[in-house]
Amino acid sequence: MKSRKLIAVFRLALIAIATSLLFPTVAANAAGSENDELVAYLGARSEARMGFDPLQGFANVDGVSIFHSNLIRLNSDLTIEKEFAKEFSISDDGLTYHFVLRDDVKCSDGEMLTAKDVAFTFEKSKESGYVGGLEEIAKVEIIGDYELNIVLRAPNSLFVYTICRLPIVPEHAYKEDYGLHPVGSGPYMMVAWDKGQQMIVERNPLYFKGVPKMRRITFLFLGEEAAFEAAKTGKIDLYDVPYTYARLDIPGTRFVQFDSVGKFCASIPTVPAGGQNEHGMKIGNDVTSHRAIRQAMNYGVNRAELVSGLMYGFGAPAYGLIDKGMPYYNPETDYADNDIARAKEVLAAEGWADSDGDGIVEKDGLKAEFPLLVNAKDKLLQSFGMLICEQLKRVGINAVLEVKSWEEVDSRRHSDVWLLNWGALEPINVFYLYYGPNKGKGFYNSGYYDNKVVDGYIDKAMHATDQAQADEFWKKAQWDGETGFSVRGDAVWLMLVNKQYLYRMKEGLNIGEKGLQNGTMGWIIARNIHEWAWE
Secondary structure, eight states: OHHHHHHHHHHHHHHHHHHHHHOHHHHHTOTTSSTTEEEEEOOTTOSOTTOSOGGGTTTTTTOOOTTOOOSEEEOTTSOEEESSEEEEEEOTTSOEEEEEEOSOOBOTTSOBOOHHHHHHHHHHHHHHOOSTTOTTEEEEEEEETTEEEEEESSOOTTHHHHHHTOOOOOGGGOOTTGGGSOOOSSSEEEEEEETTTEEEEEEOTTOTTOOOSOSEEEEEOOOHHHHHHHHHTTOOSEEEOOGGGTTOOOTTEEEEEEEEEEEEEEEOOOSOSOEEOTTSOEEOOTTTTSHHHHHHHHHHOOHHHHHHHHSTTOEEEOOSSSOTTSTTOOGGGOOOSSOHHHHHHHHHHTTOBOSSSSSOOEETTEESEEEEEEETTOHHHHHHHHHHHHHHHTTTOEEEEEEEOHHHHHHTTTTSEEEEEEOOSSTHHHHHHHOGGGTTBTTBTTTOOOOHHHHHHHHHHHHOSSHHHHHHHHHHHHOSSSOOSSTTTTOOEEEEEEEEEEEEEETTEEOOOOOSBOSSSGGGGGGGGGGOEEO
């Protein structure tokens, strides 16, 4: 035991030394040394390794880029806020999105941002294929330097959310390595980016909402242990706290938490094994293709135990993709988890029984067992996986945890159960996760779910020209009394918990009020970064 403690102490010492050697600017710009500088750590997944290019998918989850501005943005209460757009309207037939733009928005290089740049952003993004939801664009009409129309082939109630997710990129600055040196109309400009280490940004003096209060911000891209050591020794002003460190105090800081719709969840194959896609990836799983297995998993998991045991109470059980309180949530889908009796009842009704007494149910010679994949770099999800495997054994399901490289998890995402992060405020994820025609498109509908009735409701919701009408169809897609993608119906996914975003902030730092947080990455906190200030 003593040797283990010595090894642990030695390991932390090495991390502290490495941090000070690799990041000398951190020590120089430590909190409070300048009233217009900041050092921030936004989590282990905050570095955009492929580059900060919205046309290649960056910010496509929450629409937040500190280097760009958006036409419109989605607020936490699902209202739409105008940003680059001064006026915004949708035609009665739902086909034409009309924008009158501000004429005072400049990029950090002094060039004006115009309707031409908006057209370039949408057309180029549509070509790249990295940004979903642009397929319905028929044309972009430039009316003047600061006025344009985006015309769709058919009404799509989700398109407004796609617009909110796509920051505007200036055409004149766009080149092959744009993601490494982004130029835009956002509050900050990139000064230096040392991949895997840190990124330094400085305020854009031409920012149209007013010059940001912080002159310079250094974002650290560290592992969790190294980041904690840096925060503990005062080298980080704004620290995204992993759940494993949530209960540990850091003197001179205050602890803040924000609710979110970001979730830990599991994708489940819904079709039998034997298929293969155009990339040679296997499709389907003979065990999880049975609805009773998927329902039993949802009924049998103890979500409260996951929150209390692995998140130290900083989260909430998630019983489906759509959270209660959302206008498109169907209350008829409510159910209770940690219900072992119900889980066993569902399995028994479909012919699953433990005939050989080994604790695992089987049907027609097929045992209820399958791999549960987790990315080797995500320690928290590994803990989730271990606990879920234990919980499922109570109902006679044997999920076997396999910790693999991301490359292997990715290659098996259509044929095995795997744990991941997901979540969004808007109903766009219903389309991404449950719409049959999206089967196998990137990470969308990775379990190959295909229910024509559900597809019909999603089609009607997307083509509705009235939001209240669209909400009713979203509700029916969850459960219409006979079928749906919710646990009461096909139980397509295993949604587990809603995350809370946790931060430690140096005393005197003000980052403003935060509502319900969107997305799954760390950048959502920076939506109002131009207002951050030392008091």
